[in-house]
Amino acid sequence: MNVAVFHPGTQHSWQTATAVQQLGRLQFYATSIFYKPEEWPYRIERYLPGRLRQRVHDEFRRFEHPALDPELVKSAGLFEWLERIAARAGLEKTAVRLDLAGNRRFARFLEREIRSDREFALWGYNSSALESFELARDLGRFCILDRTNGDFRVYNRIMEEILGEYGDYFLPGHRRIPDWTIERDDREYAEADRIVVGSEFARATLAQGCPDPAVAKKTRVLNYCFDESLYADLPKPAPVPPGEPVRFLFLGQLIPRKGIHHVLEAIEQIPASQARLTLVGKMGVPKEAFARFADRVDFIPTVARADVPRIMSEHHVFLLPTYFEGAGIVLYEALASGMALIQSRNAALAATPDTGIMLEEIDTGSLLGAMMALVDDRNRLDHFRAHAQAEAQNYTFARYRSNIAKVLAEAGLGG
Structure with a gap:
């Protein structure tokens, strides 16, 4: 039928x-x-x-x-x-x-x-x-x-x-x-x-x-x-150069449901020399709450789908400490871009022991600990990124x- x-x-x-x-x-x-x-x-x-x-x-x-x-x-x-x-x-x-x-x-x-x-x-x-x-x-x-x-x-x-x-x-x-x-x-x-x-x-x-x-x-x-046609030409991720800040990315709706408040609180506690954060999407946090973190993040409003692979490939780690998700296609896109994952269990379980960190709790401390684990251990970060694109093939x-x-x-x- x-x-x-x-x-x-x-x-x-x-x-x-x-x-x-x-x-x-x-x-x-x-x-x-x-x-x-x-x-x-x-x-x-x-x-x-x-x-x-x-x-x-x-x-x-x-x-x-x-x-x-x-x-x-x-x-x-x-x-x-x-x-x-x-x-x-x-x-x-x-x-x-x-x-x-x-x-x-x-x-x-x-x-x-x-x-x-x-x-x-x-x-x-x-x-x-x-x-x-x-x-x-x-x-x-x-x-x-x-x-x-x-x-x-x-x-x-x-x-x-x-x-x-x-x-x-x-x-x-x-x-x-x-x-x-x-x-x-x-x-x-x-x-x-x-x-x-x-x-x-x-x-x-x-x-x-x-x-x-x-x-x-x-x-x-x-x-x-994920849409493979948009990610087919991305190169394999290169190792993160020593001394370079780890580039974290949060992309989608910038709202508490997805844990944006934990992301902002965590990046505030990491020296700028060690980590940078980019936010991409529609801002869903009141201006007053976001203002205190504005100088620690690069904010890009909503972009065309075709621009997402380039943005992802320019970053190292994708963050999704979400409380409530139907799935999270963006997780599969991040893998296809060669990014390591840090995510909660309240979404599709895209992160594996070879591709990222699965948070056991959704709070600022747990997220900060996971972020610092990759800031401090570049070999582990490179391992996750090296295996990401192969894992993405499970979501073709x-x-x-x-x-x-x-x-x-x-x-x-x-x-």
Whole structure:
């Protein structure tokens, strides 16, 4: 049976769609943003002045996926673009409202396809699949929910524990997931015939958080993959020169959920001659809290996907002391770039004894100790980096595609 993959944003949905396409099973890929230079709004870039044209092009190419057959792609992206503009402007509540409106509009966009007499299953993503799943189930279609987060009841419990000590690092919207979001998640769980998550940690949170035991029974772990085409030309990492500061990198959302407060507190305690820290991504810490550390870090706002490999290859150690993660594709990207890892267990377990350090506790002291262990032992650091790219081969697209085939076969959708 064919499968229709849909997501009003991006996540890793384009990789899922590409894998299903290569298996010869893609009915269509529906998304809001897909770079087609000849279509609106993308053709606007040709009419813009030089510097602005380059900025707009850099933004658009974040949604360029040449491996996908454009004839199998359906896109409708007005609300997604408006949501992104609102989020970049710091209008968080407006962005949430636009996201919800966009998801409803996207479901209506898909309704005609779902009601067709063509036989196919649906593969949708959390927080955007409910309306389509409800219709599909009424029509007897099989539904797969790709849950890119753990269960938010567990998230709320974890955040409540750290708010007392680190509340100053939280923006208002990151303190707690509202009950209505969790209620909607439960409805998506119920409508799904199968749920896939990106790590054992995420699977465990669904089993711990959701009161319906049926959810745990239909949940499977499907390891994600990284985009090999972006990392294929990176050289093997060279040993870190003696006396050179170790270059640490934290890339993604710069928020307490991912342990950014521990990263900032740790780098403050290491002499600048021994370590440097680069932060890449959207700043999610109040200005007042970040100000005290600003002179110890290099901060780069959100960049295009194509620029990430270069940035990673210029650093030695990737940090992810996260409290709550669906998986962490960025960990696989760091390995492919030849970086050592320091990570918590609350994510995909990408670090091995040959590639990095797995934190047993998520706190500043543990992170600082791990960072200093690599600052002080360059041989160990070089060993981790020398083995990183080989370990990344466990998270290739081919491996992901094979695992998707197994998920479909196990669900009775093979052939």
